[in-house]
Amino acid sequence: MKPCDLAKELAGNTYPGRGIILGKSEDKNHMVIAYFIMGRSENSRNRVFVPQEEGIRTQAFDPQKLTDPSLIIYSPVRVLDSKTIVTNGDQTDTVYDFLAQGKTFEDALRTRTFEPDEPNFTPRISGMVEGENYRLSILKSADGNPASTQRYFFEYTAPLAGQGHFIHTYRCDGNPIPSFEGEPTLVEIKGDIDEFTDLVWDNLNLDNKVSLFTRFIDVKTGETVTRIVNKNV
Numbered sequence: 001m002k003p004c005d006l007a008k009e010l011a012g013n014t015y016p017g018r019g020i021i022l023g024k025s026e027d028k029n030h031m032v033i034a035y036f037i038m039g040r041s042e043n044s045r046n047r048v049f050v051p052q053e054e055g056i057r058t059q060a061f062d063p064q065k066l067t068d069p070s071l072i073i074y075s076p077v078r079v080l081d082s083k084t085i086v087t088n089g090d091q092t093d094t095v096y097d098f099l100a101q102g103k104t105f106e107d108a109l110r111t112r113t114f115e116p117d118e119p120n121f122t123p124r125i126s127g128m129v130e131g132e133n134y135r136l137s138i139l140k141s142a143d144g145n146p147a148s149t150q151r152y153f154f155e156y157t158a159p160l161a162g163q164g165h166f167i168h169t170y171r172c173d174g175n176p177i178p179s180f181e182g183e184p185t186l187v188e189i190k191g192d193i194d195e196f197t198d199l200v201w202d203n204l205n206l207d208n209k210v211s212l213f214t215r216f217i218d219v220k221t222g223e224t225v226t227r228i229v230n231k232n233v
Contacts, residue, residue, distance in 0.1 A: 003163050006187040010203035015040070015173035016180075018088040020127045021200070022134040022156075023164015023189040030216040031129050032164060032189050034200050035076050035086050038208040043067045048230040049211040054079035056213050061232040071115055071122075077213060082222065084215070087126040088169060089115065095126060105135055106153055113149045114141050119176040121146055123169050132219050133157050136167050136184050144176065154184055164189045192216075197227045 010016070021034040037058070039045035046065045049056045055077035060066040066073075074090045085095045085105075091112045098108035105128050115122040121141040128135045135155050142148035156165060165184035170177045190199065193216045201212050212229040 001186055003186045003188045006166065006189070007199055007203045009166065009185060009187060010200065013168075013172055014205045015170055015177070015208055017122070017169035017177070018125065019166060019168035020086055020088070020125055020136065021164050021166045021187065021189075022086075022127050022129060022136065023187070024132070024159045024161050024219075025189060025196075025216060026162040026191070028161040029220070030193075030218055031132065031134070032196065033077075033084060033086055033127075033129060033215040033217070034196070034212065035088075036200065036204060036212045037076075037088075037210045038204065039210050040208060044072060045210055046232070047072060047210055048232050049076070049213050049228045051226075051228070054224075055084075056228065058211070061230075071117060077215075082130055084129045084217065085126070086128070086213075087124065088122075089124055091124050091126055095128065105137070109137050109139060109153075110151060112139055114139050114146075116146075118146070119144070121179070122177075123179050125167050125169055125180075127167075129217065132159070134159070134165075136165060138167060138180060140179050144179075162189050163187070193225050193227055197229065201229050
């Protein structure tokens with residue numbers, strides 16, 4: 001299968017919601033992570049990413065405009081030993097705690113479901129990079145029916161240089177917003193961290209994009225380089 005052009009994949013969707021991209025750099029030397037958030041409401045758009053320990057957390061840009069923190073304030077990225085966890089909600093902490101107890105990524109997510117934001121029932125998307133391997137997951141309602149939870153897990157071993165996988169919460173804009181369907185999309189990973197960051201940020205919808213986190217992890221040393229881009233500055 002030929003990987004999709006990531007720029008076109010992003011530019012062609014006005015509202016993918018929140019998205020995770022994991023893969024390997026063109027030079028084979030780095031594992032690559034991207035996580036972005038978008039928003040349609042004032043509450044969702046009133047956010048920034050801020051550094052926290054080895055990861056990040058979301059924070060209200062204007063605390064006086066924050067109306068409901070329950071699904072928008074969380075730690076998207078946390079690190080435990082050689083494992084980097086990235087998710088679109090507080091399941092980051094669930095995965096971290098399970099891993100600390102010697103359990104697995106999948107064990108943790110089997111205790112969680114989609115978000116309780118009727119009528120969208122937004123999927124929970126999660127990823128983890130460990131060494132040169134990565135995993136992705138999505139937890140969904142059964143086509144909008146909250147009585148049933150569907151959990152999907154994807155594992156990628158020794159990914160090819162210049163390739164990655166992209167998963168996001170929504171298939172496209174709508175009301176209610178339709179959930180992502182199918183397997184994570186195979187995409188091209190191009191350039192160094194600055195080129196990659198610019199490519200993702202520049203192709204997200206101008207009105208709806210809020211924040212972007214990217215990280216390159218050296219596969220030999222584990223050293224990291226991180227970029228954070230916030231629309232609210």
